[in-house]
Amino acid sequence: MTLRTIEKKNFPPFMANLMKAMEVVGVQEKVEGKYEFAPLESPAQLCLDYDVTLLSPKKYILPPRETLLKFTTGQTVSCEPVMESKPLALIGVHPYDVKAISQLDRIFADANQDEHYQKKRQNTVIIGTDIKRASPYAFCKSMNSATVQEGFDLLLTDIGESYTVAIGSPKGQDLLEKYAASRAATKEEAAKRSEVQEKIPYMFSLNSVTTPYDQLPRLLTDHAEDKLFNELAEKCFSCGSCNLVCPTCYCFDVQDDMALNLTAGERFRLWDGCLLEGFAEVAGGENFREDRSERVRHRIFRKGKYIYEKYGEHGCVGCGRCASACLPDIANPVEIFNRLKEGK
Ligand code: SF4
Ligand code: SF4
Structure with a gap:
């Protein structure tokens, strides 16, 4: 996996460039200590040091209410699918939510192909971030989801003065090349990243499922x-x-x-x-x-x-x-x- 580095001072410009190109949804503090995924209006709203969001970013790919088709009846009968989707970046997705989206990808691509989901998903880039704070109820270590090796386009790890950025897909690579000032990670930075990641599962040691x-x-x-x-x-x-x-x-x-x-009418889910x-x-x-x-x-x-x-x-x-x-x-x-x- 290719590893790049973005200096922290270069991160807000990366966000600002992305926001000019597409809708950017990131983690924000909704009220004190409670976080949500919501559209970013400025890079300063983004919070990458959070425990868990109230809802997962799933709502942007599988909305709580979604029109599937519109129809007319009477003398002229017609039926047109509705495929609403636009380029979207989800930023700050924790590994357990990255894994959850990967699972939805499999399910909605299974025997019953879901074109509405797939269209939205194809238009979405996932910029994950490693967990810095554990939510009191989380037990992602037990569910093999405290860290993740795939399922993201980019994955950020905070190593102090900078973020290492793991590139997980050609889409992620393209995004980084177009919108961010990044450079190849040094050996020391890669080692620091491994050190940070190795400690993450231990944040959840007190909340474990006792069955393997x-x-x-x-x-x-x-x-x-x-x-x-x-x-x-x-x-x-x-x-x-x-x-x-x-x-x-x-x-x-x-x-x-x-x-x-x-x-006339519409069918929705x-x-x-x-x-x-x-x-x-x-x-x-x-x-x-x-x-x-x-x-x-x-x-x-x-x-x-x-x-x-x-x-x-x-x-x-x-x-x-x-x-x-x-x-x-x-x-x-x-x-x-x-x-x-x-x-x-
Ligand atoms: S288990 Fe709890 S959250 Fe779930 S339906 Fe019952 S009361 Fe509601
Ligand atoms: S802990 Fe498991 S069951 Fe509960 S909300 Fe998270 S993924 Fe769903």
Whole structure:
């Protein structure tokens, strides 16, 4: 992997150049200690020293509400797909979110090719940054997501006076050549980068899943009928927050919206969540997961078994957002996996 260096004083001009060429979305402090991905209006708004954002950058590739097609009815019937997409740079993406986007890339390119997602994704560059501060709920070391070797176009590592920049794709290389003043990283800078990266997983040592990564599917299979799922279900509000904040959740509902004169309309999709009561309800009113404990179990099986069995990696990257979003404090995968193992 090619490694370049950008002096910190040259970083704001890099951002400013990018902002002239495309929309730039970066991490900003929303209120004290709470961070979000939002469009940058000036390089000074960017914050690369954050713990976790409230929502992941997924919302810019898979928007919470997205028009898929527009149609007319009546005498002239027509139907046109809507493919909205423009060049976009996502800056400050942590490794666990880089991994989550890579997973979405695989899923939306699988048997059901999703052109809306793919168009947006092709127009997006990901400038990742190594983690400098751990969120209290994050357990990305356990989910092999504390650092990342691929899935980004550029990856920044803060080594003091400068950032090393790992080039992950031709798109990233092009971006760097066009918009940044960079130079080849020296041996000392490469060594400093390795030193910084080696320490990152240890930030998460106090928050660990006690079952090895590849043993989680077995653990869940063995505890599919565990009473823990009933206990959690008794406290669950079925609010779906744990799904909506999750960078790897990708389920959506499709609906049609008709104009009042009934001659035109649009079809759109909205984020959905498997914890919501109506998620598995079908025409006729049958609900395949009517019982809340089944929905609680289903979510955890998606995170620690089903996705792994299909793609060889878990549908959880250990960001900890679900744990911090859940009001009754029952969504934390670390606690659920560890309690299942301990039989408590
Ligand atoms: S399940 Fe929770 S910890 Fe895992 S990726 Fe989703 S939000 Fe993050
Ligand atoms: S956030 Fe908590 S209360 Fe809401 S659906 Fe998820 S587990 Fe249930």
